[in-house]
Amino acid sequence: MEEVRVRFAPSPTGSLHIGGARTALFNWLFARKYNGIFVLRLEDTDLLRSTEESSQGIVDGLQWLGLDWDEGPDKGGTFGPYRQSERLPIYNKYLDKLIADGKAYYCFCTSEELQQEKEAARNQKRDYKYSRRCRDLSAREVEERLQQGFRPVIRIKAPDSGTTVVHDLIRGDVEFHNALLDDFIIAKSDGWPTYNFAVVVDDASMKITHVIRAEEHLSNTPKQLLIYEALGLNPPKFAHASMILAPDRSKLSKRHGATSVQEFRDEGYLPEALLNYLALLGWSSGEDRDLWTLNELIPEFSLDGISRSPAIYDIEKLTWMNGHYLGNISSERLLNLIKDQDQMQKYLSEYPREYLLQVLDLVGSRVKTLNEIPAAMQYFCEDVESYDTKGVAKHFTKANVLDILNTVIDIVEKAPQFEASVIEDLLRQQAEVMQLKAAELIHPTRLALSGRTNTPGLFEVMEVLGREKCLQRLKKAVAYIESQE
RNA sequence: GGCCCCUUGGUCAAGCGGUUAAGACACCGCCCUUUCACGGCGGUAACGGGGGUUCGAGUCCCCCAGGGGUCACCA
Numbered sequence: 273m274e275e276v277r278v279r280f281a282p283s284p285t286g287s288l289h290i291g292g293a294r295t296a297l298f299n300w301l302f303a304r305k306y307n308g309i310f311v312l313r314l315e316d317t318d319l320l321r322s323t324e325e326s327s328q329g330i331v332d333g334l335q336w337l338g339l340d341w342d343e344g345p346d347k348g349g350t351f352g353p354y355r356q357s358e359r360l361p362i363y364n365k366y367l368d369k370l371i372a373d374g375k376a377y378y379c380f381c382t383s384e385e386l387q388q389e390k391e392a393a394r395n396q397k398r399d400y401k402y403s404r405r406c407r408d409l410s411a412r413e414v415e416e417r418l419q420q421g422f423r424p425v426i427r428i429k430a431p432d433s434g435t436t437v438v439h440d441l442i443r444g445d446v447e448f449h450n451a452l453l454d455d456f457i458i459a460k461s462d463g464w465p466t467y468n469f470a471v472v473v474d475d476a477s478m479k480i481t482h483v484i485r486a487e488e489h490l491s492n493t494p495k496q497l498l499i500y501e502a503l504g505l506n507p508p509k510f511a512h513a514s515m516i517l518a519p520d521r522s523k524l525s526k527r528h529g530a531t532s533v534q535e536f537r538d539e540g541y542l543p544e545a546l547l548n549y550l551a552l553l554g555w556s557s558g559e560d561r562d563l564w565t566l567n568e569l570i571p572e573f574s575l576d577g578i579s580r581s582p583a584i585y586d587i588e589k590l591t592w593m594n595g596h597y598l599g600n601i602s603s604e605r606l607l608n609l610i611k612d613q614d615q616m617q618k619y620l621s622e623y624p625r626e627y628l629l630q631v632l633d634l635v636g637s638r639v640k641t642l643n644e645i646p647a648a649m650q651y652f653c654e655d656v657e658s659y660d661t662k663g664v665a666k667h668f669t670k671a672n673v674l675d676i677l678n679t680v681i682d683i684v685e686k687a688p689q690f691e692a693s694v695i696e697d698l699l700r701q702q703a704e705v706m707q708l709k710a711a712e713l714i715h716p717t718r719l720a721l722s723g724r725t726n727t728p729g730l731f732e733v734m735e736v737l738g739r740e741k742c743l744q745r746l747k748k749a750v751a752y753i754e755s756q757e
Numbered sequence: 758g759g760c761c762c763c764u765u766g767g768u769c770a771a772g773c774g775g776u777u778a779a780g781a782c783a784c785c786g787c788c789c790u791u792u793c794a795c796g797g798c799g800g801u802a803a804c805g806g807g808g809g810u811u812c813g814a815g816u817c818c819c820c821c822a823g824g825g826g827u828c829a830c831c832a
Contacts, residue, residue, distance in 0.1 A: 318831055491760075560771070583770090586767090589769065
């Protein structure tokens with residue numbers, strides 16, 4: 273079998289959109305599954321919008337996700353260059369061939385003239401199609417105008433009858449009427465190719481075998497097929513996945529919150545969670561299963577698992593997945609992931625790494641995003657300055673609360689080893705002696721130590737906090753309660 | 758507006774002519790439990806509408822409606 277070669281060809285817009293990320297993921301999985309080649313190509317012929325930073329945003333996003341490419345702008349490869357802005361000579365070669373073959377022609381119509389044609393069409397309520405005014409200019413006329421310094425565009429000669437069929441691997445055969453096509457522009461007056469022409473030349477010259485992309489490109493495909501034909505080239509196979517929509521069913525945009533992978537990263541999501549979530553958005557293995565690692569997806573991935581209907585993304589499920597992954601990673605890695613947050617910088621400078629790792633061990637598994645971690649760590653790293661109001665009402669107002677806290681103080685002082693299991697045993701025994709439920713000791717203690725009503729398991733918290741801090745906070749709580757009376 | 762694609766619970770989605778129409782997230786109960794989270798158990802909730810074809814239709818065909826995409830010297 274012919275080697276599989278797929279590509280991800282984004283235009284550099286500064287960041288990697290999650291729709292693009294999913295397209296990249298599907299291509300990557302397909303390449304890996306068939307031991308093929310995944311190429312990254314930057315479609316930066318729109319000189320105005322393309323900058324070095326904007327391509328870096330794409331590259332960063334892919335790298336963060338862990339989707340590596342085999343050929344690309346930074347890596348090179350046998351079919352480079354991999355940014356369109358460096359491929360002008362290649363486009364020109366194909367353009368010249370088309371002109372020479374009489375399959376495309378120079379068009380000198382000005383945008384004003386075109387504007388008039390469009391208006392006329394609108395007035396007559398018919399669809400606009402270029403009038404083909406320049407289609408039959410003689411060689412001499414063309415030469416003259418070129419001499420005069422006119423900068424023409426190049427248009428392809430489109431058929432006006434018949435149909436073009438896209439054999440889509442996901443949707444089956446999709447038929448388009450050629451009569452709807454016009455002699456569309458394939459090269460701009462500045463000499464650069466337009467999108468439809470550039471993709472074709474690039475995909476063909478890079479020997480792409482499967483074009484896996486989003487549905488927005490389906491309607492463009494007949495045009496591309498026309499170009500393949502004019503060029504005498506074999507088209508690749510096409511697979512058009514549906515789009516990712518916002519919760520209100522409209523196209524995803526800024527107003528819907530995070531839409532780029534870097535935004536998700538900044539909001540505390542893990543790459544494996546985002547990847548897992550994206551894989552399930554518009555694709556299904558058919559298996560009853562939600563959690564997948566990248567590597568597990570490779571053998572399972574298949575084009576016919578891609579769905580035809582658009583998928584609305586649901587941040588709740590992503591968040592759930594993120595929580596799942598967060599609960600399973602090592603505290604070493606956790607610390608590494610959050611070490612650049614301001615709050616963490618501070619903690620890192622004040623506490624030994626070992627201590628923070630212990631704290632993360634307790635806290636990491638009950639949080640949904642990375643960004644919630646500093647707040648969850650707070651009472652481990654800062655003094656308790658206030659107590660949860662409801663908690664006070666509930667646990668600090670009982671008649672015997674001072675007794676209880678003093679008893680706990682006693683335990684803390686006397687525990688032979690300051691370990692969770694030891695403390696727990698002592699406390700439970702003591703509760704029995706006092707004929708109280710353990711919970712009656714636990715709640716006020718938790719509030720005294722953390723200022724909160726909910727924390728990780730109290731005895732683990734105590735162990736990590738250490739004897740001294742526990743004592744100090746317990747005494748502080750006693751003083752607080754006494755001052756309230 | 759023309760053309761194209763799509764339509765199973767709120768969301769993702771299984772299903773590929775015969776099922777009590779899976780599962781996950783979210784939501785609601787209950788259990789576990791020192792709180793929270795986790796986990797376990799259970800529950801609410803769906804085939805857009807109308808015609809066909811067929812013994813039988815979520816599954817096939819047609820129409821309608823709705824949603825999305827596309828029609829640039831953007832990609």
